[in-house]
Amino acid sequence: MEIIYMILSIIATIWLTKFAFVRNRNLPPSPFPCLPILGHLYLVKSPLYRALGKLSNRYGPILMLQFGTRKALLVSSPAAVEECLTTNDVTFANRPHLLAGKHLGYDYTTLSWSSYGDHWRNLHRIASLELLSAHRLQSLNHIRVEEVRLLAKKVYGRAMEDGMVEMKSMFFELMLNVMMMMIAGKRYYGESVADVEEAGRFKETVMETFVLMETTNVSDYLPWWKWVGGRELEKKMVALGEKRDRIMQGLLEEHKRKLVVAAAKGGGIEAGMTEKEEKKKKKNLIEVLLILQEKEPEYYKDEVIKGLMQVLLSAGTDTSSGTMEWMLSLLLNNPQVLKQAQAEIEDCVGKDRLINESDISNLPYLRCIVNETMRLYPPGPLVFHESSKDCTVGGYNIPSGTMLLMNLWAMQNDPKNWEDPKTFKPDRFRGLQGSRDGFKLMPFGSGRRSCPAENLAMRMVGLALGTLIQCFEWERVGEEMIDMTEGTGLTMPKAKPLVAKCQPRGNMAKLLF
Template structure:
């Protein structure tokens, strides 16, 4: 019996050694990498903000280096020419997306355009978004919404700055501008600032957005060390599941409301429902909700909209909005810093890397303000 036990252990050790030797010989040559720990890989090296950690490591290991998030291999590329090669000539190799809790629960089990694996389903979603949501014709139809919301912003800034310079906090104003434009395009409703007609609904929406942004900035070691998913000490998955159910209920409510009115309006949901009548197999309620999430996402030389086939499909909308907004702010106001000190550009912790300290500035309305508010704004 003892001989059998020792023989079995010896065979097991030999098999493991052979497997390790085979993996070592067949393993592809990887970019340089710092020393790692068992199981954790390089997670112990990651400090926030994460891009600063990557920059520091690139100074030692080069513009292309590899690290391990637990069991998951990650290659960091900071050379512009290498980035271009990765996301143009070779972008099909990198066309998939990592699976995460957010993608599982908030993105309808990885079926939305952002989270879906590269394949036929993703290509169909990309076609729908390009032709039915972000086409030039569709974006031009919503020009009036962009003009109107930028006018709201100008009016809000001018209330206290007509007689002299006034201090304004711009982060919240830009956020309100963005979400009001998007939700008026999607459902025809304003959820931020003045003139909010559906206060209870708006309050729920603002709360959901706040939770999703907070969850998007949370690091979850369980994504990279599978054994930790069974522990989930912080209850992160439960939080994600909870907010995903409430967001799904909210979006379904918007769809049901438009469907019950039985009349075609000029919103994206109306347009999707009209397509649903002729192609119900393509335009299911879940597909429509996933497309709403795409439009609502914060789609933010860096590469702000990505490159290659997985580049942000909403880049055209963002560029139109930014051009009109920035041009209007320069035309209608004089701007100064709050103090003589340089603006603090330190990064905060979130998916889209916001400023740690919200932007404040001094603005003074120019004489042309009254004329601009009384006339139409020209979109770019």
């Protein structure tokens, strides 16, 4: 027992000495107490963005936290975030090395997890040009239009059955189909899917990924914890990583076989196509990457391609589908806003055709609703970066290797930045172009590591919700307001899936069929 006390005393002494030394290095203020070994981990509660928001309200917008062995800089003011993402943009362009990046990010080599450098820049360029550029998005417009029409038809079918529609799964399946069509040229949900069993495995894997990513891994902050009892979560990550890899590899092999067959039948031209038709054919992302692999096999390895596919699927599904669910929930709780949005669509589009993506720029109130939804419920409430060298923020010294936590939720719900921030007021964004309002509103981040899929997300949310608003009358299931409680997770999901009542508006049903 004396040995144990001695060891604990030594640890406490070292920790307190280190803490006293740190106080003289002009670091940002730090909440008291900072416990030996644990640091501020005792303050970690769910949802994390709310817990950290309370800390900022109490101690200030720039704080230094100690999560076990990791230092973390918490910023929650537009001025501090602006300094991090402008003056110190390159310095904070890295991601922290967490175990999820090792086992689910091909050892920190994917677009989401890799350190800032040549490899990351090349991945970002591929994603931006080959899938997410304005030209590429326009060329793939037919995919989004078709999938949104199929969603509206599905909602119509449920409405005709009993009028009750569960929207969470519908939005999720919509986004997964859109991303899979753009990436691999196949759908995973609906009547025309090629393999129902494969679709089931894919959905299971996607949902398992979100569950694991929502779980705080103590070993990321206390490395010795995995030897005490924290290896179970890591084992699950390893198993999930292998499962995800098999699915992605299967998609790759399927496309490789098609290329071999096409080459054998026509020197690279697909069977039955003329050379002119082949050039007009819109290639999906896998086809583009496999062509690059033939030219540069030493760089475009299967792992690089699979990692890019996984990142785009993960980033492009849950965030946008969650925003759609929050947006429709807010409209159901604010029917006067819903009526105003329907009136705007009727004035701009009319009653004789369905809304198109090209109409969205002429629907300013709809864009206001989208922006206000993302202000209240940002798809990424906490943004994680890491410093690559020493720097200063707000006059404080920030050491190299410090994890940066930008609390977008706290900024976007702060009365210092917004009048009456808890109230749903789309009109506050009248006149705003795009989805940025300085650094007060930045749902897609900013700087080098901002979300490259912003344009796609805004198109999808605008088109999908615009179509549902145009085609259906919506109302709550009962007299009670829609429950707006937030669930746990990195992307701020609703705790209770949205269930609503709807019926077709006027002659809209004729336009769907």
